[in-house]
Amino acid sequence: MLNISDNKTKLPSLERFQTVKDLAKRPHYKILNRIIAGVSIIGLLALLLPWTQTISGSGSVTTLKPNQRPQSIQSVIAGRIEKWYVQEGDFVKKGDTILFISETKEDYMDPNLVQNTKNQMIAKQQSLQSYDSKVDVLSNQIAAIEREKVLKLQQAQNKIRQAVLKIESDSMDLAAVKTQLRIANTQYNRSVQLNKEGLKPLTDIEEKRLKLQEVEAKIITQENKYLASQNELINAKVEINRISAEYAEKVSKANSDKFTALSSQFDTDAQVNKLQNQYTNYSIRNGMYYIKASQSGYINRALQSGIGETIKEGTPIATIMPSEYDIAVETFVNPIDLPLINKGEKVRVWFDGWPTIVFSGWPNMSYGTFGGEIVAIENFISDNGKYRVLIAPDKKEDKWPEQLSIGAGAQTIALLENVPIWFELWRVLNGFPPNYYKPTTKTTKEKK
Structure with missing residues (x-):
């Protein structure tokens, strides 16, 4: 069996059996072979098909x-279901009301909340207009103070120029009086000398002495006038400083009042904007109590049911399938x-x-x-x-x-x-x- 021994036996041939010879001579055997060959060829050709x-x-x-795609209808605000307007399977158009909810938060339960907020907004707007008027009045007042300051300074400067001219005039008069004093003193001394020489009478000396005394008195008066003119110049300069300080104080006070009014105006303006925002939010919130269809379609299923059931923000309420x-x-x-x-x-x-x-x-x-x-x-x-x-x-x-x-x-x-x-x-x-x-x-x- 393992082909170890030298004895080699040949297998008997099948052709020596008569049955095998009879099968080989049958026509069906040849037909079967042809069928198998044909199927094999067709199978090989089929392997080449795309x-x-x-x-x-x-x-x-x-x-x-x-x-x-199917989507859920949600509530933007929290509320309590009060009434359903549709049922499952209904066709709704865009904007149709699906259900109505009522308010559950105490901050929004006032039925006149929107109107009251509007009244507050109007009052603040009127207050803002008052501050606008006050700012305009203070601006006009500051402009008037500035104009008055300019006029007052011009008036003081005119006084300074007048004082300077008066000082010049008094100084010239003083110089003239001094000249007269020298002349009077010279004439008096000459009269005394001539009287000693016997050329002038005593009455002439007394006349010259009297004139000399008048000139001496006059020069004192003129010196007083000159000093008074200098004092007027100093007073005029001091007046300019006083006017500048006085009107600077007035302008500063008016500007302070103006800035206070502007600060109140800006604060009121911020309050008006806040109230406008609240008024708009409250108005929009009132419209959110009616939950509407976002697009046309069919209500597939109501996810929330019953009356009086509370829902939170973003809670799905129903599902809708768009019609198109x-x-x-x-x-x-x-x-x-x-x-x-x-x-x-x-x-x-x-x-x-x-x-x-x-x-x-x-x-x-x-x-x-x-x-x-x-x-x-x-x-x-x-x-x-x-x-x-x-x-x-x-x-x-x-x-x-x-x-x-x-x-x-x-x-x-x-x-x-x-x-x-x-x-x-x-x-x-x-x-x-x-x-x-x-x-x-x-x-x-x-x-x-």
Whole structure:
């Protein structure tokens, strides 16, 4: 058995059996051989047929734009449900009232809150106008004080010039009197000398002495006038300083009052702006008691129910499905296939509930599938460990069924490169990924 011994035995030939000879002579045996050979040849030729590599994915029907997807209606403010105006399944237009809520915060429970705030705002605006008028009056007062100061200074400067001229006049008069004193003294001395010589009488001496005494008295008077003129000049200069100090004090006081009024004006202006902000906020808040539909659609489900139930800010109240939307499919692909997905690539889609016959490698032979085009690829992995791809209908092919509802299941096949069947079998058996595929884009010149 192990071919160790020298004894070698030959296996008996099957041809020596009559049954085998009879089978070989039968025509069915030859036909079976031909069929096996033909099938083998056809199988070998089939391995050379083209096969389209694909990337499969599963997902659901959704909308193309985020604002067209089902969304919840929320309350911006806290409140208590008072009345419902719709029920589940109703169609609402944009701006229709869904429910009414009442106030629950004590800061806003005053029914006349908006009117009272408006009255406060009007009062503050009037106070602001009063401060404006006061500032204008003080500005005019400061201008008047400045003009009066200029006139007073001109008047004092005129007095200074008058005093200077008077000093000059008195100094000239004093000089003239001094000259007269010298002349009178000389005449008196000459008369005395002539009287001693016997040439002049005594009466002439007495006359000259009297004139000399008059001139001496006159010079004292003129000196007093000269000193008085100098004092007037000094007084005029002092008056200028006094006027400057007096009007500087007046201007400073008026400016202080003006700045005080401006400070009060700015503070009142800030209060007016604050009251305007409060008035606007209160007015807008009054409109938030009626929760309205953000867009036209159908009320799917009421998340809050009952009358008297309190809700907080941002609490979902109901869900609405927009009535107008652009349908799309979101599918999920494995991370290994993500580099092969490109925006604008063609995809075949079939939906749950529609009869479908799918040949993944021969998309032209598939039945019940619809054409799609990739419009968005998510760059961050989803919670299910796959990447999300958004597919829109292909405008060059048949429209998708109008009966599709949002959330229905969908299967997708992304079409890649064409390869022979034997290559695809070899790739699958070895667990290799599909060939790297990048769609060719036509240049502008080729498009023209």
